[in-house]
Amino acid sequence: MTDPRIPELDPRLRERLTALPDEVPPARDLWPAIAAELDAQRVRALPGDPAPAAAHGGTDRGARAWPFVRRAAAIAVLVGGTAVVTWNLRGRAEPEVVVVETVPLRAAASGLASYEQSADELARALEQRRAKLDPATVEAIERSLRTIDSALVEARAALDRDPSSAQVRAYVEAAYRQKIDFLRRANDVASTWTL
């Protein structure tokens, strides 16, 4: 790899270069945001969506890879996931459903924008599929979403109070992941539901 037109690499510099570590782990876990983006891409690739696959490699692998979830089991998972989030965040055995009109997450200011963006995309996709669901299922999904959102509001408020707390931040990120997973599953239910 030598070039006569460039002076040789100084041996001391070369020695230092060889001592550089091959691996430098990132200071924070980047996987949640990556996983959320992959989930969002899968939703965009679901059957019936306009032109989803070509933009992601020209295949429908996202749709094919999507696990088929039977309606009843899926709803149970949704509610179960919600309860886990709420219990984790509040430390209560029984999750309390709190109705919130809006969710002022302000994620962009704290580096959580990618989560919120993914959740918003999934929520929009779900809204488009809402008509396919029966009223009872819509009600169950909305109730679960309100619970997740109220837990998120509490977690975000805690993070605002203590922005340096890695533990609180981990709670917030976990809540976002649960919300994204919930929305993903809800979209799956809606995409397979036939009234």
Place this chain on the structure above:
Amino acid sequence: MPPALVTLLQTPPDPSDDLRAAQAGDTEAFGRLYRAHVGRVHALALRLTGERRAAEELVQSAFVRAWQKLPSFRGESALATWLHRLTVNVFLLDDRGARRRALRELPEESAPEPATAVRPQGLGPEDRIDLERAIARLPEGARVAFVLHDIQGYDHAEIAAMSGVAPGTIRAQLFRARRRLQEALDR
């Protein structure tokens, strides 16, 4: 639970199994591949970008891109090599005009940043940190040329092809990077 089943459950998955599963659309398997490779990809990203936030964004973009391209990975090279190449491509193609301009620019030389005193006996962690910092402080074009050539092992023609910048310009940036690093580390 039978001991054999316990052993099976405790055995880490075969990376090649994870690769095949990820290629078939299993995000959990892809997550394990991410864990196995993120340290190397982040090291490359940190050196290419010179700052933490941009490096994290590059890592995220690279792995999302890897997920999209994974079905076309045929194993002609090691997965680590493929990921490195893909990360470099994502970096160079992201705002490619700006990267090209940075590689072409050879601004007036300014005095190097003050560096720490020489420690002649052996190389400790401080020396590595000093070198990482000195690399991060290089002008972008010089830093990219140096990282790709002297650390990653690409030749001038490869860098030129990937970046769309003339090989002579890459050589000039490399010369500049080596000189500035030497000056910084000798102080």
